[in-house]
Amino acid sequence: MKGHYSDVWQAVASALPDRPAITTREATLTYREFARAAGAFATRLQDAGIRPGDAVAILMYNRPEYLVALFACFATGIAPVPINYRYRPTEVAELLQDSQAAALLFPTSLADVVTAAVAEAASMPLLIQVDDGGGPVEGALDYSEIIAGGGRLPATPPADGELRLYTGGTTGRPRAVVWGTQDILEVQLYSIYASSGLQTPQTMADVVRIAADPETPRVATLPLAPFMHGTALFTSMNTLVLGGTVIINASPRLDADEAVRLAIDKGATRVIVAGDAVALPLVEAAERAGIARLGKVDSIISSGMRFSDATKGRLHLLGDISIIDLLASTEGGPFAVSVTARPEDLPGHLRMLPGAVVLDEELREVQGTVGARGILAFRGTLPKGYFGDEVKSRATFPEIGGVRHVMPGDWVEVLEDNCVELLGRGSSVVNTGGEKVYPVEVEDALLAHPSVADAIVFGLPDARFGEALTAIVVPTEGAVVTEADLRAHVEPLLAGYKKPRRILVRPSLERSPHGKIDMARLKEDAAQELAAQAK
Structure with a gap:
């Protein structure tokens, strides 16, 4: 079935207006309220002269406003552009320019980043701020005032709408993968329906009938991975197609203890993680709390990140939980999946x-x-x-x-x-905690230090993050440089996840006459040195 998410969500909102669409610890948006908020946001964008094909950047951690903006953009043919909320001002400015963003939605807790970023940007986007306790940005529109102003969604969106998802990729700079909005829905039909044992709909009437059918399992999804990653975003979008509820832990940082409580209190049936980086703290929090069963959770989904059998085994002990571990990418897929339903199914196979x-x-x-x-x-x-x-x-x-x-x-x-x-991946990209890091960018930041003559960056295995970003630095002749010096130097230059977790200082990288490095040997030596330090 070809179609648009916004058409589906409007149809579900008309048929099931009082059903909860999005809920947090503090508040709930029904489908009627979800559609009304999206209509108000869409109207304000259009009043500002933002048209189909233009871009709206979303620099925000998981919050209800994120999904409202997504709905509004889909409905108007404006391209939503998620941006990593951990980026530094220079990185944000680069993506605002690269995406040609006409507007930027952000929380006031990121006011300093936004102020600095737009000062560097080539053009000034329309700024829309969500009050989350930070100081306001001068000249920015207030999200709550926009929603209070009301408005309407178009009856149906333009046929050629897009979603642009940035990925670190293997090229050193993020690039936006352009998905046609109709193509996304077509790709996701299997995940929405067939994987749940439901018949794939042929018409919009079928979509609404399935969502309203008492026999359709009521899905309540708790995305603990950020919406800027495709799996968390698409799974949440798919939940709304089924008339389900997206449960949001509205925090810029993972609070695993609160995530466990929220999953149980709000009746989550599905949790989205990013491999061990999220799943391990989650299971540890559940074990600390003495919880024998993770509420109603019956599935946990992860994609594109190391998810160890040890962590999966501990999660299986928290209930009848199927674990879906996908091998996918922002550019397409999924390619393969490992599904386990009990500890005896481990190790899983892709x-x-x-x-x-x-x-x-x-x-x-x-x-x-x-x-x-x-x-x-x-x-x-x-x-x-x-x-x-x-x-x-x-x-x-x-x-x-x-x-x-x-x-x-x-x-x-x-x-x-x-x-x-x-x-493994044939390139040198490092996947740490679900985030892709291209070593050259980190090396450039280290080499900008006046006392650094040479540097190499790579990933080493890590129990929690899959890979830990590791750097080996060579000082200039006669200079003394410390790990503390280097950490202070890269602090304003790199997003947190791009900063090396481990930095070693050596007199030489022992490059060949052609400038090449024996990377296998270097990694092995570094791993041994770090292991010795840990003893």
């Missing part, structure tokens, strides 16, 4: 999903050959490409045999029963 293939170095399909190694690709419904970057789009979304594919860069070995074993 089973390839329809549309996924394995390509060898000659770009021949080898997914039918056990033992073959190759790169994962996907050939189903795909994004349009990267915003404003045709060259990179052609490289990441090549046409093979007349069919467009996406190849983010994950190498696998083919196992039996259509399963694969993940070998």
Whole structure:
């Protein structure tokens, strides 16, 4: 079924106006209130001259206003552009310029970041602030006043609406992956309906009937991963298609103890995590509280992040919980999934999903050959490409045999029963806590220190974060530089997750005459040195 999320949400709001759509610890928005707020926000954007195809940047942690803005943008054909709320002003300014944002929605707790960012930006977007206790930004519109002003949603959105999701990728700078809004819904139909044992609808009347049917499982989703990541955002969007409820822990930081209480108190049935970085604190909080069962939670979903069998096993002990561990990317997929329902199912195996293939170095399909190694690709419904970057789009979304594919860069070995074993990414990108970091950017920041002559950055295995960003730095001749010096230096230059967790200072990286480094040896030496320090 082709269609738009905004059409679906408006239809559900008309049929089930009093059902809770979004709830936090403090308040609840019914579907009627959700649609009305989106209508007011959409009207204000249009009154400001923002038109279909323009962009609205959302610099915000998970809050109800995030989803309201998303609804308003979808309904008007304006492109929502989530931006990582942990970025520094310079990083935000770069993305405001890259996305050509006509407006920026942000919480007042990020007022300092926004003020500095717009001062650096080439043009001034319309600023809309949500009061969360911080100081206001001069000249910014107040979100609550916009909503109080009222307005209406268009009957149906333009056909060519977009969602632009930034990804760190493997190129050193974030790029916005452009998804057509109709394509997203088409891709997500399996996740919304088939995975729940529901018949896929053919018409809007079918969508509403399924959402209102008492036999349809009432989904209540608690996204603990941020909305700026596709899995948390898409799963929440899908929950609203089913007439379910999105439960939001409205905090810029993970409070695992509160997350456990919220899941139980609000009746969450589904929790979205980012591998061990979120799941491990969650299970530890539940164990500290002496909880034998995590309320009504029957599924936990993670994507694109290390999710260990040890953590999964502990989660399975908190109830009849299915754990869905997806191998996916912002650029497309999902490629494969591991599903476990009980501790006895571990270790889980990644089973390839329809549309996924394995390509060898000659770009021949080898997914039918056990033992073959190759790169994962996907050939189903795909994004349009990267915003404003045709060259990179052609490289990441090549046409093979007349069919467009996406190849983010994950190498696998083919196992039996259509399963694969993940070998790693062919590039040097580091995935730490669900965030992608390109080492060159961190190295550039370190090399900007006047006493640093050389630097290398890479990831080392970490029990919680999957990979811990590690740096080895060489001082200039005669200089003395300390870890504390370097941390203070990168503080204003890099977002928190881009800062090295471990910094080693050495006299040399032992580069070859050609400037190359024996990375395998360097990583092994660094791991041994850090292990010795920990004793």
